[in-house]
Amino acid sequence: MSIPWPPTHDDFFLDPDPHRPFGQGDIFRDVPYTKVQANPVGKKPLIDISTRTVALLNYPCEAYETGALLPMQTVAVLRTAADANVTQDWFQRSKPPGALHACPLPELYRTSDLHVVDWRTANLIDTTHLRIVDRVASLTEFGLAFFRQRLAAYFTRARFPITDLLTSGHEQWMEIELWREWNARGGTDFQRWLSTFDPNLGSVPRDLLRDDSFNTLAERMRAATPTA
Amino acid sequence: MPESQAAAILERPTSSVRVTKNGNAKTLTVPSRLAESVGAEVGTEYTVRAEGRRIVYEPLDMQGGGHFEGEGPDRIYVVAAGHAVPVGRDETPLKPIDWDF
Secondary structure, three states: OOOOOOOOOHHHEEEOOOOOOOOOEEEEEEEEEEEEEEOOOOOOOOOEEEEEEEEEEHHHHHHOOOOEEEOEEEEEEEEEEEOOOOOOOHOOOOOOOOOOOOEOOOOOOOOOOOOOEEEEEEEEEEHOOOOHEEEEEEOOOHHHHHHHHHHHHHHHEHHHHHHHHHHHHHHHHHHHHHHHHHHHOOOOOOOHHOOOEEOOOEEOHHHHHHOOOOOHHHHHHHHOOOOO | OHHHHHHHHHHHHOOOOOOOOOOOOOOOOOOHHHHOOOOOOOOOEEEEEEEOOOOEEEEHHHHHOOOEOOOHHOEEEEEEEOOOEEHHHHOOOOOOOOOOO
């Protein structure tokens, strides 16, 4: 995969799709976000609830359990680059890395305005506050690898090559793509189908993801779903 | 730079460069036109290895290599030794976050 630098909106983001499952890096607007700030001793904490745009941090295995969203998710707040003190040159990848507290988002709203995910704001929210209709964007496969590279750098101060993150995330990516098409074709309970032994395959369909037999798996999926 | 022009520069060898004795083996000096053709800028990191008598420089960000371990939700990707590198000092002046964010 070769992405010209800096990436454009379309290199990084997918338009919102109601059939697409929740994925790491999904951007949601109008999400209630809580701050609980300590008050002087003996007084109740200062609680502030405001509506923010956030990015989902959970890896799918922590966002879902057997296909059902878990009741709580971890998110981080989107801020303007100026508010988060991130300047334009964070996109110059070949330079020493900087602004490790944030992930830059290229042209999120298809304007020249700069936005970032500020990792320092990571917080727990009720999943019901992440509504599909409020999803602004999902990430491309490259965008997901970059997002995870920045997330790892913030928490570990280690940089993983983008190629490793593309490799390690490919199976997840293909699964989400199939799940999306399954939903669009009117299918239900994709995860159960993926994990149920198929005598014609001699394995569970999920094994074809691992074997990189994606086209075969896609054919099986389409045969198992009504035409949308 | 037009692609054909960049490709022409890549195919045409530069004039010869000379190995010098230097106790600091942490830097690489290349002709600027060559660097420009591959998108290398000051600070771009490369690893270096020998292939026979050739010396090969590869951008750090293009390298990968690892393997999967485990099953199900505990399945992880183990990065090959040396491929995860320290990020180093954050050169962006950091403004601490406060409760007004």
